[in-house]
Amino acid sequence: MPTTEELQTIVSANNWTAVLPELLLGVLALALLAADAFYPRHRQMILRATTAAQGGILAYAVGLFLRADPGTVHVYFAGSLVQTQATELMRVFFLVCSLLVSHLGWVYLQKRSLPRTEFFHIVLVVTASLMLLVQAGNFVLFFVALETLTIGLFILVAFCRSSRFSLEAGLKMLITGAFSSGILLFGIVLLYGLAGNPLLPGTATDPLNFAQIGAFLGATGPAGEANAGQPLAVMGAVLILVGVGFKIGAVPFQIWIPDVYQGAPTPVTALLAVASKAGGFFVLYILLAGPLAPMWDTLFPALAVITGLTLLFGNIAPLGQYNVKRLMGLSGVAHAGVMLLGLLASHTVDWAFAAVLFYLCVYAVASFAVFEVMAHLAPEEDSDQDLTHYSGLMRRHPLLGGVFLVGVGSLAGIPPLAGFIAKALIFVAAFQAGLYALLVIALLGVVVSIYYYFGWMRAAVLREPLEDDPDDGRWRPQPVVTPVAKFVMVLLAVVTVVIGIYQAGLTDVVGLR
């Protein structure tokens, strides 16, 4: 732990500019609440100004990313904060996600009488905590950022206070989230205690710091006994991975996903499916490549089994699913499996992690395209979206239908859409890393996944539009699409198609060379 003097130097070094985007987001979130409290009549304008400010912060983060040097690592606040080109990319990623989620929220909340300001406020806070999370250099910042994120998500999931499903989802997420945080904390404490033990070789002076824990676990004693082989170390690492596994929804920790995805308001489902999952994956990579790297050989079998199960479950469970939000959740498990496969490959193949980032970006764009359509088609009871809401979409609203097909097609990995190239990259990486058995499961998974994605597309393209019937609760009003929403959706679809054919822009950004 840093001493008082060290803390003083840290503060006087005045590195606060390093977290300027996060600080600005926090200030913006508070200013939003304050402005809303004082000028409730100008709410519309305040929210617009907030979105514009978000865009400004995004521009700043893009500038930071462009200035970042590949290979240079900046460490601030006594090792709490580690910035690389990849973390700068993730900042941009999360800010883009927050803008899209805000837009989804705009579309969604417009149709319902729900408080708006709080929604945008929490989205901003969650984004800031995600951005800090991926820059974490020790377990303190890691845990604090993760908890801020999780608590924000609890509130957002239960945002539809009038809906039983939403409340139920919030409760389920609260329980599993608290449970997994507890497990995670337990793992952290075990590693902390072990790494700080002066009797062991290579004792860490700061046993919460990722780099020091990594050095400690890599050290071996005079008799050749490795710290990484200590039962407590193994236990701690496994518990930490279980905690993170809950966040990314890897099997067998996926149990909360369908209910929470279904109950949460659609914009929040998008936030969970994309931003929160991306954060989980990045953190998993940081842990596996940093502090837990010396234990790779011990952890690999467990991770491989988890990856295989995740791929199997994610592709089989959505078969026969009619609720599209559950479908997105369950098929998201399959995507998590593919990304886990890439992470496993990244241990031996140096470009594999860049391929995972590529996959994340492609997955995000395609998912948001689908969620945009979902937000427009959602009925009064948001959790009750099933395939019948998509019947004849192509005829009812060709634009929504087209965007929907591009998005789902990309998620299914159909050429020429971006999803195909992203999957192919991960598969090549897995092949190079020699993960043949997992690769076979992944390839078969693609075949199975065609079935449920196809069913969804079939409803949109081939089924006749159903007659409106306000009585059966399946009322399907013609969706109202604003010009902004049109612009956003067309942009997402165009990006998906372009990346499918010409990848150079994105591969440069994720550092895939």
Added chain:
Amino acid sequence: MALFGGIAEFLRGLEAESPRVHTSMLLFGIFGPLAFAFALAISGKLEAGAVRVAALLGFLLPVVSAFWLWATYASMGLNGGYAFFVNTPTGLDAIGVSLFLGLNGISLPLYVMSAVIGLAAGLYAIHTNVERMRLYLILLLTMQGGLMGMFASIDLLFFFFFHEFALIPTFIMIAMWGRAARRTVAIELTIYLTLGAMLTLGGLVALAWMSGAEGFNLIALQLALVDAEHQKLIFGLLLIGFGILVSLFPFHSWAPRGYATAPAPAAMLHAGVLKKFGLYGLIQVAVPLLPEGMGAWAPLLMWLALGNIVIIGLVTLAQRDLKLMLGNASVMHMGYAFLGVFAFSAAGAGGAVFMMIAHGLSVALLFLLADSIERRCGTADLRELGGLGQSAPVLMAFFVAAVMASIGLPGFANFWGELAIFAALWQSASPWVLVPALSGIVISAIYGLRAVSCVFFGEARVNYRGGDLRGLEKAGALLLLGALLVLGFWPRLFSDDVNAAVGSLYPVEPPVAEHFLAEE
């Protein structure tokens, strides 16, 4: 001949003056149809006539490109080697992928064939009046672009990519415009073919990365062979993967129902061109790059190919529906092409390539004609049809000619393909294969002629309307039949290039023949 000499001279001069003109023709042939499809997709409301004209232009572009490149290639004297390179990095350098296009003596004839069949399918599609015509044509144009790109790809990942590009519209077209039970068939086809595609993708990735060439560039891969043990594994993956896509027995069950259900232009393009992806992959990629693997899997391949010929041949005999019969027949004829690959000699592979071209043209023609019969009679059931010959003599003439071609009578392109394959089999280690293979000819003669007699002779039993073959329908059929006849009488148009190319990839004398003689 003076005219040809003049053209060749002109093209050579053009090459010297601006070398990029030919490569841009290649890009034109691939991306032209796609550009037209895109333009149609975003054009908003258009008159039906304008849509048709635009689509026709989109189908004409590949034909122009194909004949231009063919003439140029002939004037270059490359001896079967690659020409017209386009190499554009698309940002996937990390895995050794770039958009690398070019044509050699094997792919160029197939490129020409796919352009011709595409035009015929396009003409037929424009002729028929289906609901939501514009989407129909957009999908067909997309398919056509994918098909042209597939044969022009040197990069294996793009080879696969273009194949999928063409495959997806097939599924949609079956699901939307197919015959009875179209949705079931569409989903069955989608899952089955995706399985084949994934196996193929796995095999191609393995091939690229185990060779040490660290990339998907086919030309570089030809210099870096995989070690023997892995060759067997990879070849197995590719054989099953490609086999599913080409309907190799017993992975064929998707094909007859799929073709019978698909709307005719989709069936023409799929059975005629897209299905050749697997055979082309075997001939151009898998067998030359994995000779040891081929050696290990050859016996199985032989039995499966015989299964195609004999078992599916007998199944075809039992069909009562004209389109199902044609679907089965097209599966059966793939057996000959597989046997050509099995012979593992320049003659066999060359014969298989020729067979692919001839079969593509003839099966496309048959599907076109079968669909026009069905449209006129309202049924394709052979037991209900009859006596069409009196009211539609031209249709009958075309159908009889197409059946003759698919049986393999001299004068049609199919004859040369089958002849070369049989000659190669005779030289191979197991000449006895010829017996069941030749009996297949008899089988196809039986069902072909029986179909002719059921449909065109006897009493007219169905309510026939629509007159004889007309307009664009006739133009499409004429195009295909003309191509079959031209190649039948003048096979050297293609065979020189094909022979030169396979000659550099395959042994002229099959290596196994010596073992056979030594055992005697």
